[in-house]
Amino acid sequence: MIKALVFDIKRYAIHDGPGIRTSIFFKGCPLRCWWCHNPEGQEPYPEMMYYENRCIICGTCEKVCPLKAVSIVDGRVVTNRKLCDNCGVCVEYCPTGARELAGKWYTIQELLEEAEADRPFYEESGGGVTISGGEPLMQHEFVIRFLEELKRVEIHTAVDTSGYVSKEIMKNVSRFTDLFLYDLKVMDPQKHLLYTGVRNDIILNNLKLLDELGARIWVRFPLIPGVNDDEANVRAMGEFVSNLKGVEQLNILPYHPLGVSKAERLGKEQKRFEKPNRQLIDKIMNILEEYGLLVKVGG
Ligand code: SF4
Numbered sequence: 001m002i003k004a005l006v007f008d009i010k011r012y013a014i015h016d017g018p019g020i021r022t023s024i025f026f027k028g029c030p031l032r033c034w035w036c037h038n039p040e041g042q043e044p045y046p047e048m049m050y051y052e053n054r055c056i057i058c059g060t061c062e063k064v065c066p067l068k069a070v071s072i073v074d075g076r077v078v079t080n081r082k083l084c085d086n087c088g089v090c091v092e093y094c095p096t097g098a099r100e101l102a103g104k105w106y107t108i109q110e111l112l113e114e115a116e117a118d119r120p121f122y123e124e125s126g127g128g129v130t131i132s133g134g135e136p137l138m139q140h141e142f143v144i145r146f147l148e149e150l151k152r153v154e155i156h157t158a159v160d161t162s163g164y165v166s167k168e169i170m171k172n173v174s175r176f177t178d179l180f181l182y183d184l185k186v187m188d189p190q191k192h193l194l195y196t197g198v199r200n201d202i203i204l205n206n207l208k209l210l211d212e213l214g215a216r217i218w219v220r221f222p223l224i225p226g227v228n229d230d231e232a233n234v235r236a237m238g239e240f241v242s243n244l245k246g247v248e249q250l251n252i253l254p255y256h257p258l259g260v261s262k263a264e265r266l267g268k269e270q271k272r273f274e275k276p277n278r279q280l281i282d283k284i285m286n287i288l289e290e291y292g293l294l295v296k297v298g299g
């Protein structure tokens, strides 16, 4: 039976498309954005996260770890991530929930049941299900079949994507998607490569393709000071997006350092950027509006 690895299910989401939604976060992403606010969604396998504030230093994890990856050093729990294979044994035994596994396998039926539980909210608010990540289309086979099921039971579908997939996958996904939430980060290909780990030609071409296919699209622009807030980038984005007829709105998503502490819990490091101030957000908004776009701040 086909299964997907999901790291979060957010109920009553109001920033992931129209109405009240259930957002399902699929694990695995081909990009490595420096500011990623879901670093636990990057790797395509379950990962152990350690919450130091919940830990009572009982030493249980040190005792039960089959790979001897945990030790208590100077009164602190240290996990050797090079040894740890994310088996989850310590998670099972930790008495305080200080160790959690990000990533759980679901069947289509199980996710459908999760979605059905919130149907009254969708009907009341014009909401539905948003497929997010990570990059959900890394698990495209499952996602396409799940979207097909959602359409069969008449639930509105939105797909939040980086657009970094093949044309064929994007075409297939579009058959069962009512709305795309499409991330555009940096317009310059070299800068895009530097800050995300991939070039942006596939992403831009897929956005054009969706537009040609008549898809409904909301473009999402994560605003990261010092990375993509320069006028040249904003104008290039305004120019590109204004030439697409299917883009209904452009959402500026101001940077928040949420990913920094999550990365620490995974034993990784993430750079912290400045949060954009109101003045900067207004300036960017005004420039984008010059291109005739409907610009909103937030999801
Ligand atoms: S997840 Fe497994 S290998 Fe990693 S620290 Fe816990 S018990 Fe050890």
Ligand code: SF4
Pocket (backbone or CB within 6 Å): 054, 055, 056, 057, 058, 059, 060, 061, 062, 077, 093, 094, 095, 096, 097, 098, 099
């Ligand atoms: S088992 Fe949990 S509470 Fe005990 S030392 Fe390990 S992380 Fe801390």
